[in-house]
Amino acid sequence: MSQPDPYQPDPGIGRSERGVVLAYMATSGAVLLLMMVLGLIMRLDQGELLGMAPDWFYRVLTLHGTGMVGIAGLAGAGIMWYFLRQYVGLSLAVAWANLALFLAGVILIITGIALGGYAGAWTFLYPLPANPMGMWDTGGAASFLVGLLIIGVGFLLLHLDCARAIIARYGSLGRALGWPQLFGRNDGKAPDAAVVASTMVLIVNTLGLVSGAAIVVMSLINLYFPAFQVDPLLAKNLIYFFGHVFINATIYMAVIAVYHLLPRYTGRPWPSSNKAFLGAWTASTVMVIIVYPHHLLMDFVQPQWMLVMGQIISYTSGLPVLAVTAYGAIVNLHRAPIRWDLASALLVLSAFGWAAGIIPAMVDATIVVNQVMHNTLWVPGHFHFYLLLGTIAMALGFMAWMVRTYGGARESGLDQLSFWVYAVGGVGFVGMFLIGGREGTPRRFAEHLSGWIPYDRWASLFAALVIAATAVFVVRFFAGLRRAALTEA
């Protein structure tokens, strides 16, 4: 069989469209590396290989968490934009505005953390920002919160623009999700996978961002007027609804790269106009929204039916899309004449990382397990699994594909080595989190007991490997960036 050439430019993408996508990916790549180094610093500190003042640990933790969640969103948005733009008339100005607001927000967030001392984590759980017990000043917390708000406005703009463009072309969100084909006779003309996924994401993220904006503004008012109190349970519900939805949406955006690029390596199409695929995306749209109470399993005052729902839906929430993606990937790959290179390997790794990472997540979403594992390192274990080996692998794969398609980057001898270093280092790194959690190590602790320290040290080693590999990917991306941005193609 003849080998397909996966590096064909997309005709629907002009130079200016490519430019904004590359800017998203470049920002994400650069920040990713920096944040990884901060992560390593935390691991080294916990392993007592590095002495950091505890207040700085929490600042670094806050910056790492916020920064990573932010760039996961940004990278996902870049991927989504690239593919969705080929079907609907997205606005370039809005895409740039989102990036500008993102950077403005980042500056405020860094100011709040570095100068204001804010160290209340990216979840800004009420009433923590207003009760720092001398660790940070009100201005620092406010700067952080305003930064979040600005970034949220940017993403809201982007998703509203997607909604506008999608509705203009397909008439309604229901049709963009392929409901006529799902619930009626399937004429095989459902919208493309990129449209379905973007529609799902815009629905859940708009709701999430609207809730997030409400609680951020309430927290800001409470900072300066403590007499205005928020019901803490309500605050926690709003925050985790927003946080859960936003971080989940990053995967649902990034996975579009798998749907669109993997088939170009295998030469087989990715069938998306079928009831299983469309049904999975519709089911996940609903479930991503109602599953968030799994973050509140410890809150006995939360209505019990919500907790039960949180547990049950946790088993099923990620599953539909995950199943069609993993199954689709296997079908696509099975005995296909695939061309293995950096991009295709990262994309396949990402499907695996996502699938495997969901398993410890579901374990923890079981109430009896959560009573033990809640707030142990098990939690960062599962989310680093599907973020590092899922979302970020998708983003890195897409970036490698971009600079090769448009920037003329060639395969290099380092590719294979760095891919394996990333995969092995990544699995080892999350493995140490999971083992630490099993041993009962609490998460978000600057100081660890001596029994936990060996895992911290192994984790540091693995993290260093991940960083080395990521540095290779990111440097290679930047090396091809100029040409990729300027070429006519």
Place this chain on the structure above:
Amino acid sequence: MKPRAGWLVAGLGGWGLLALPPARAVLEASLPGHMVGQIGLLVAAGWLLGRSWGPVTPGELGGWNRYGATGLVVAIFTLAFWILPLSLDTALQDPAWETAKFLAVPLLAGLPLCRSWSRLPGLARALLWAHLIPMLAVMGWIYHEAPVRLCNAYLLDQQALLAWTLWGIAAAITAFWTIRAFLGQAPLRKTIYLGERP
């Protein structure tokens, strides 16, 4: 009657009706009635007046209302001022304030909104709707949690009632747009972009 004259009559009529003592008494009896009901209806009256001005055109006002931005800002500041508890309170005590309110809200909020809303880019309108939802929720929360009575004329229970009114409106807007986004835009197009086309 020409359509323009119809709008004018409707606007002036509504405005006049709202100014009648019984209507004022009913609406101003409660905080939600005053802040949401009366102010909302005064905005609507101003909007109808704006319709009588004829179709919204890009060049109108000598380019001073490009994209409707000027009108929107004027309207927002006017409303922000008149929904303050202090303004509502004073209007009840001082006839001059009451008159000012009856002039300002239709003429500086309703009318400019009518001439500007349809000129705003679609995305700006969407963003305003999307921001209105959390901000109504937050405003409701402020009234609900306020540790003190904010008005002389209205008791604490009125603040709670207002909170629920605002939350109800936020919920209604959310439901409306969700349903509309899923059903498509064709059926409701006319009512939404009132004033968009001649």
